[in-house]
Amino acid sequence: MIKVSIAGATGYTGIELLRLLVKHPEVEIVTLTAESHIGKNIAEVAPSLRGHFDQTLVKLSPEVARGCDVLFLALPHTTSMQNVPELLKAGCRVIDLSADYRLKSAQVYGDWYKTPHLNPEIIKEAVYGLPELHREAIRPARLVANPGCYPTGAILALAPLMTESWVDAASIVIDSKSGVSGAGRKLSQATQFCEANESVAAYGLGEHRHTPEIEQELSGLAGKGITVSFSPHLMPMTRGLLTTAYVNLTKRVSRDELHDRYAKFYEQEPFVRVHTLGQYANTSHVSGSNLCDIGVQVDVRNQRAIVTSAIDNLMKGASSQAIQNMNLMLGIAETTGLDAPPQFP
Ligand SMILES: NC(=O)c1ccc[n+]([C@@H]2O[C@H](COP(=O)([O-])OP(=O)(O)OC[C@H]3O[C@@H](n4cnc5c(N)ncnc54)[C@H](OP(=O)(O)O)[C@@H]3O)[C@@H](O)[C@H]2O)c1
Structure with a gap:
């Protein structure tokens, strides 16, 4: 059995990792870490896991890394980079x-995250963990950077278009809507029930920190620098992330042609489902699964492609994608532990 530990086991993505890994046939869960809950039992902090785990939460240290083969870091940004060098050394x-x-750029990280990167030399060896784009690089990686939830939905929605000559890559607009769990378990005013319920709010327009991540990956596909307009929204739902992306077309492209492009691009992908024409992405059809659903349309009057994608932010947007990456790294079937259908309704 592969020994696996989770740092940040008491947060939303950590708990989701535990829910999935408990059913994974190839792994044994060794150590769980926390920060404000050190010394408590995981079942006390995550009562949904009662009866499945009976482990005391410990502090993250290199000792944790020495005791396992794979360590998931479900930690706030900046906390990870304070720990990764020692963990890799272990x-x-x-x-x-x-x-x-x-x-990939420490400078870009510093600009968007408002803090200098602590170990730029390690960035070089990290592999961006979107299997649909980087599968072969993920397999041997020592450090995988699991993608953000918004970038996962946006990049999968746009990837098939980025090498097409009939796409005006300078015209990309990405509108995304996320469930409240996307903000994590820590308390904040915007995610309190009275603030988020019965309300849809735009935020971070033109300055959300996921923008450079989307641009990095789309630029890599296009072979040239791409900038996008990205508008995130907070939705009054627990989980789910819907993206609608708009791109101008430089020539007439039929709906069938656009659909064929997507169907072909994703035909071998176990976790991407391209809808038939006329069907669009819906978050409740992927909830609790590692799936990304995609639906496409051409607005023929305006010569514009409209692409919708739906993921579960805690799953394909975080924890189940992390397990997909682990499966690749371990050389086992990519779908291991991830093939249950979504929950519905
Ligand atoms: N939520 C999503 O949908 C989503 C999607 C994609 C990526 N992510 C990313 O995944 C990471 C975890 O997100 P989350 O939503 O699970 O966050 P969260 O619910 O806020 O959980 C954070 C976890 O980190 C621990 N922690 C906090 N400060 C720490 C420190 N200084 N040292 C060690 N551990 C510390 C917390 O422990 P205590 O509970 O004991 O304090 C908790 O277990 C974040 O970087 C987030 O951006 C989240």
Whole structure:
């Protein structure tokens, strides 16, 4: 059995990792860490796991890394990079769910996260963990930077278009709507019930920290620098992330042609489902699963492609994608432990 530990086991993504890993046939869960809950039992902090785990939460240290083969970091950004050098030195492989190693440029990280990167030399070896784009690089990686939730939905929605000559790549607009769990378990005013319920709010327009991550990956696909307009919204739902992306077309492209492009691009992907024409992405059809659903349309009057994608932010947007990456790193079937259908309704 592969020995797996989770740092940040008491947060939303940590708890989701535990829910999935308890059913994973190839792993044994060794150590769980926390910060404000050190010394408590995990079942006390995450009562949904009662009866499945009976473990005391410990402090994150290199000792934790020495005792496992794979360590998931479900920690706030900046906390990960304070720990990763020592954890890697201790000899385990790391899958970091935070943003600390996603951006290839320390300068860009500093600009968007408003703090200098602590170990730029380690950024170089981190692999961006979106299997649909970087599967082969993920397999041997020692450090995988698990993508953000918004970037996962946006990049998968746009990737098939980025090499097409009939796309005006300078015209990309991405509108995304996330459930409240996307902000994590820590308390904040915007995520309190009275603030988030019965309300839809735009935030971070033109300055959300996931923007450079989306641009980095789309630019890599296009082979040239791409900038996007990205508008995130907070939705009064617990989980789910819907993206609608708009791109101008430089020539007439039929709905069938656009749909064929997507169907072909994703035909081998176990976790991307391209809808038939006329069907669009819906968060409740992917909830609790590692799936990304995509629906496409051409607005023929305006010569514009409209692409919708739906993921579960805690799953394909975080924890189940991290397990997909772990499966690749371990050389086992990519779908192991992830093939249950979504929950509905
Ligand atoms: N939520 C999402 O949908 C989502 C999606 C994609 C990526 N992410 C990223 O995944 C990471 C975790 O997100 P989350 O939503 O699970 O956050 P969260 O619910 O706020 O949980 C944070 C976890 O980190 C621990 N922690 C906090 N400060 C720490 C420190 N200084 N040292 C060690 N541990 C510390 C907390 O322990 P205590 O509870 O004991 O304080 C808790 O277990 C974040 O970087 C986030 O951006 C989240």
